[in-house]
Amino acid sequence: MKIHTNTGGLAVTNAYLIVDETTGMAALIDAPHNTTAPLMNVAKHNNWTIQYLLLTHGHWDHISDHKVVTDQYPQAQILIHHLDEPQLLTPGSLFFQLPYKIPPRKADGYLEDGQMVHIGNLEFTVMFTPGHSPGHVVLYCPAESLLISGDLLFAGTVGRTDLPDSNPDDMRQSLLRVAELPDTTDVRPGHGPPTTIGAEKISNPFFNF
Ligand SMILES: [Zn+2]
Numbered sequence: 001m002k003i004h005t006n007t008g009g010l011a012v013t014n015a016y017l018i019v020d021e022t023t024g025m026a027a028l029i030d031a032p033h034n035t036t037a038p039l040m041n042v043a044k045h046n047n048w049t050i051q052y053l054l055l056t057h058g059h060w061d062h063i064s065d066h067k068v069v070t071d072q073y074p075q076a077q078i079l080i081h082h083l084d085e086p087q088l089l090t091p092g093s094l095f096f097q098l099p100y101k102i103p104p105r106k107a108d109g110y111l112e113d114g115q116m117v118h119i120g121n122l123e124f125t126v127m128f129t130p131g132h133s134p135g136h137v138v139l140y141c142p143a144e145s146l147l148i149s150g151d152l153l154f155a156g157t158v159g160r161t162d163l164p165d166s167n168p169d170d171m172r173q174s175l176l177r178v179a180e181l182p183d184t185t186d187v188r189p190g191h192g193p194p195t196t197i198g199a200e201k202i203s204n205p206f207f208n209f
């Protein structure tokens with residue numbers, strides 16, 4: 001497995017390109033504004049097929065580039081939890097007018113708790129982790145000891161829960177769930193640098209149970 005990262009947009013959000021090099025099958029995870037083209041160039045250059053755009057949640061900073069992806073890879077399926085699909089159908093910020101328009105679109109399918117997503121021979125488990133948003137999910141690959149944590153868990157902090165669609169109690173339950181993953185789990189968040197579950201247990205004041 002290989003992971004490529006690109007970061008951008010107004011909220012400095014991470015996009016990930018994950019590939020199973022043995023099959024050439026790949027997926028993008030999250031699509032911040034103006035971040036996906038360089039990742040797709042890497043895929044093109046290596047002759048990888050992007051099967052999915054997997055969205056951890058529906059906030060504008062994670063979905064902005066969705067059409068950029070499907071314009072280049074029309075067969076790529078956009079998957080999101082059904083509780084966050086409304087934000088894909090009516091994209092935007094609740095706080096301010098974005099300086100660009102995100103086209104609305106329907107999901108091609110849904111991510112549900114316990115569902116397996118296969119990227120070639122890689123197997124990711126969807127974990128439903130609401131709190132930051134109602135339909136937030138993280139993606140866990142036990143074989144690679146990798147967690148794509150979206151806006152649930154960051155290095156040193158956690159996703160905000162003061163948004164109109166947030167729920168602090170759900171957030172606590174979701175954090176407790178990922179706290180059970182092995183300490184060595186490589187965590188790739190929606191914002192900021194990589195970390196591990198073990199490092200966050202030691203140093204993250206919001207991840208201290
Ligand atoms: Zn968010």
Ligand SMILES: [Zn+2]
Nearest residue numbers: 013061151190
């Ligand atoms: Zn975010």
